[in-house]
Amino acid sequence: MMPFPFEISATEGRARTGVLKTARGDIRTPAFMPVGTAATVKAMTVDQVKATGADIILGNTYHLMLRPGPERMERLGGLHKFMGWDKPILTDSGGFQVMSLAGISKVKEEAVTFSSHIDGSKHVLTPERSIEIQADRIGADISMQLDQCVSWPAERDAAQKAMELSIRWGARSKARFGEREHQALFGIQQGSTFEDLRRQSSDQLQEIGFDGYAIGGLAVGEGHQAMCEVLDYAPEMLPADRPRYLMGVGKPIDLVEAVWRGVDMFDCVLPTRAGRHGQAWTWDGPLNLKNARFAEDQNPLDPAIDGPSSQYSKAYLHHLIRADEILGKVLLSWHNIAFYQALTAAMRAAISEGRFEQFRRDFHARHTSN
Numbered sequence: 433m434m435p436f437p438f439e440i441s442a443t444e445g446r447a448r449t450g451v452l453k454t455a456r457g458d459i460r461t462p463a464f465m466p467v468g469t470a471a472t473v474k475a476m477t478v479d480q481v482k483a484t485g486a487d488i489i490l491g492n493t494y495h496l497m498l499r500p501g502p503e504r505m506e507r508l509g510g511l512h513k514f515m516g517w518d519k520p521i522l523t524d525s526g527g528f529q530v531m532s533l534a535g536i537s538k539v540k541e542e543a544v545t546f547s548s549h550i551d552g553s554k555h556v557l558t559p560e561r562s563i564e565i566q567a568d569r570i571g572a573d574i575s576m577q578l579d580q581c582v583s584w585p586a587e588r589d590a591a592q593k594a595m596e597l598s599i600r601w602g603a604r605s606k607a608r609f610g611e612r613e614h615q616a617l618f619g620i621q622q623g624s625t626f627e628d629l630r631r632q633s634s635d636q637l638q639e640i641g642f643d644g645y646a647i648g649g650l651a652v653g654e655g656h657q658a659m660c661e662v663l664d665y666a667p668e669m670l671p672a673d674r675p676r677y678l679m680g681v682g683k684p685i686d687l688v689e690a691v692w693r694g695v696d697m698f699d700c701v702l703p704t705r706a707g708r709h710g711q712a713w714t715w716d717g718p719l720n721l722k723n724a725r726f727a728e729d730q731n732p733l734d735p736a737i738d739g740p741s742s743q744y745s746k747a748y749l750h751h752l753i754r755a756d757e758i759l760g761k762v763l764l765s766w767h768n769i770a771f772y773q774a775l776t777a778a779m780r781a782a783i784s785e786g787r788f789e790q791f792r793r794d795f796h797a798r799h800t801s802n
C-alpha cells in the first residue's frame with residue numbers, strides 16, 4: 433500500500449501540479465525543499481523557514497551520522513523534535529556526500545567505508561544501515577535509497593556499473609525499509625547521460641517498487657543544456673502517478689525547465705549558500721550585492737517577495753555583506769529561500785490556470801535579461 437497519496441490537480445503538457453500528502457503535512461508540488469544539512473537550514477530559524485512557505489526540508493544522513501550521531505539523535509527524540517521542525521523532512525542516504533566530502537572512502541558491493549571529514553574516524557554505510565539511520569534514528573518522513581552517483585563526464589562502463597550497483601542497493605534498501613504506513617522510501621534513477629541506462633534503471637526501480645522516484649546523477653557539472661537533454665526523456669521513464677524528485681537542482685532557470693519536463697520536487701544548497709556569499713535571486717535575475725553599484729541603492733531587494741528580508745535596501749544589504757556581518761547572511765538566505773518558494777508557488781498557479789507556457793517564456797525574458 434502507498435503511505436503517501438500523491439494527487440495531481442492539473443497538468444499542462446508534461447508539467448504537473450499537485451499535493452503529496454504525508455503524515456506530517458501536505459507538500460504542494462512543484463516543491464522546493466530548503467537544505468537543512470546538519471539539523472539547520474544554515475543561518476535561518478525554523479520559524480523563518482516556515483514563514484517562506486516551505487512545506488518540507490532536507491536533512492543529511494552523512495552529516496548527522498557523524499554529528500550528533502544516529503543513536504544520540506534517537507535518544508533526543510529524532511530530528512523533528514531536536515530542531516523544532518514539525519513538518520515533513522526528507523533525508524538523503526549519505527553515499528553522495530561520502531564521495532564529495534569524506535576523507536578516504538571505498539565503495540564495495542557490501543558497503544561504503546569512509547573516514548569522517550570532521551575527525552578522521554572510520555565509518556561504514558550499508559544500504560541497511562542508511563535506512564536504519566534515516567527512518568528509525570532520524571525519523572525522516574521520506575528516506576532515500578543508498579545509491580552511487582558517478583561524476584560527469586562518465587565513461588559508459590563506469591556509469592553502467594554504478595547504475596547496476598544502485599539497483600542492487602535499492603533492493604536492499606527496500607528490504608530493510610519494509611512496508612511502513614507513515615514513512616516513505618524513494619528510489620533513485622541513475623545512468624548518467626546514457627538514455628538506455630536510465631531506461632534500465634527506471635524499469636528495475638519500478639520492479640522493486642518505491643513510493644517516489646528521484647532522478648540522480650545530474651547537477652554534477654554537466655551544465656544546464658546537458659541536464660535539460662537528459663530531462664527531455666528521464667522524468668517520463670518514471671511512473672506518472674508518483675512524485676519525481678530531481679536531486680541537487682538548482683538555479684531558478686533549472687527549476688522552470690525541469691518542471692516544464694515533468695519534475696515535481698527539488699532541493700539545492702544554492703539559495704542559502706549563495707545568500708551567505710552575497711548573491712540575491714530576484715525575478716530580474718541574480719544580484720551580487722557585494723558590487724559597489726549597490727552602495728547607495730535605497731530600493732528594496734525585491735518588493736514582490738513577501739517577508740521582511742526582501743524589504744531591506746540593497747545599500748544596507750551591500751554594507752552587511754561587505755562587513756561580513758552575520759545579519760547579511762541571515763537576510764539573504766531568508767530572501768533567497770522566500771524567492772524559491774515564490775517561484776514554485778507561481779509555477780503551481782500557472783500550471784493550475786493553464787498558462788505555464790507563457791509563464792516560462794516571460795521568466796526567460798525577464799530573469800535572463802540582465
Ligand SMILES: Nc1cc(CSc2ncc[nH]2)c2nc(N)[nH]c(=O)c2c1
Nearest residue numbers: 467524528581648649650651679680
Ligand atoms: N546532484 C546530486 C545531489 C545529491 C544530493 S541531494 C542533497 N542531499 C542533501 C542535500 N541535498 C544526490 N544525492 C544522491 N543520493 N544521489 C544523487 O545522484 C545526487 C545527485
